Amino acid sequence: MIAQTGITHTQRIVPLAIAVIVVVFVVELIRRRKLREEYAMLWISASGVLLVFAVVPQLVMWAAGLLGVYYITLMLLLSFCFLSLVIVHLSVAVSRASDDLRKLAQRTALLEEELRRRNNRPGRGATRESRDAPDERLSGS
Numbered sequence: 001m002i003a004q005t006g007i008t009h010t011q012r013i014v015p016l017a018i019a020v021i022v023v024v025f026v027v028e029l030i031r032r033r034k035l036r037e038e039y040a041m042l043w044i045s046a047s048g049v050l051l052v053f054a055v056v057p058q059l060v061m062w063a064a065g066l067l068g069v070y071y072i073t074l075m076l077l078l079s080f081c082f083l084s085l086v087i088v089h090l091s092v093a094v095s096r097a098s099d100d101l102r103k104l105a106q107r108t109a110l111l112e113e114e115l116r117r118r119n120n121r122p123g124r125g126a127t128r129e130s131r132d133a134p135d136e137r138l139s140g141s
Helices: 009-031 037-055 057-067 071-119 128-132
Strands: none
Touching: 009 037, 037 057, 037 071, 057 071
């Protein structure tokens, strides 16, 4: 069957080995809490596609023939598409984290200002209840 597709044993074993290594590596990163599941799914999905291509190389040859490109060109194209998706996904995550960080910094600045006002308020003889009352601005009311 390998002779019919023109794919050598190495061309079948290397993608299979890479797919297995990536899955094991990603699972280990999740286990050590170094990689969140949301990002791990992307890598496990890519490994699954690579695994399918390693097990059924005829799919790669069929896609290459359909697109009119060579095997290696198709693999480079697929790699480029995958890495582009990773970059877009991570850009969205960084943008979300940046927005969250900005909101957190603004809220911290408001809380620090309120604390400074309370500490510098004249007439420190106020009752404990009035000092401990929550600020309406900060409680969202």
